[in-house]
Amino acid sequence: MTTPVARSSNSGLAIAGLVLGIVGLVLAFFIPIIGLILGIVGLVLALVARNRGAGSRGVLLGGIIISAIAIVAAIANWIIGAMIVANSM
Numbered sequence: 001m002t003t004p005v006a007r008s009s010n011s012g013l014a015i016a017g018l019v020l021g022i023v024g025l026v027l028a029f030f031i032p033i034i035g036l037i038l039g040i041v042g043l044v045l046a047l048v049a050r051n052r053g054a055g056s057r058g059v060l061l062g063g064i065i066i067s068a069i070a071i072v073a074a075i076a077n078w079i080i081g082a083m084i085v086a087n088s089m
Contacts (some may be wrong), residue, residue: 014055017046017063024070032078039070 020042028035046063049055 011049011055011059013045013049013052014059014063017042017044017049017067018059020045021063021065021067021070025066025073028070028074028077032074032081035070036074036078039067039074042067043071 020038024035024038024042026035027038042063046060046067050060050064
C-alpha cells in the first residue's frame with residue numbers, strides 16, 4: 001500500500017501579497033510612507049505569485065487590486081498632508 005503524498009500549496013506568496021496590501025491600505029491613511037512600502041511589496045508578491053501560477057485567482061486579484069489601491073491612497077494622503085502643512089505656514 002502506498003500513502004498519498006501531500007502536495008505543497010504554493011499560495012504563500014499570493015496570501016502574503018493580499019495581507020500586505022490590506023495592512024498597507026490601512027496604514028496609508030495614518031503613516032503614508034509605510035503604507036506605500038507595504039503596498040509596493042504586496043503588489044510585487046502578488047504579481048510574482050501570478051506569474052508562478054500559485055494561489056487562487058481570487059486571492060491573486062485581491063492582492064493586486066488592494067495593493068494598487070494602497071499605493072494610490074498612500075500617495076494621495078502624502079500629497080494632501082503636504083498641502084495642509086504648506087498652507088498652515
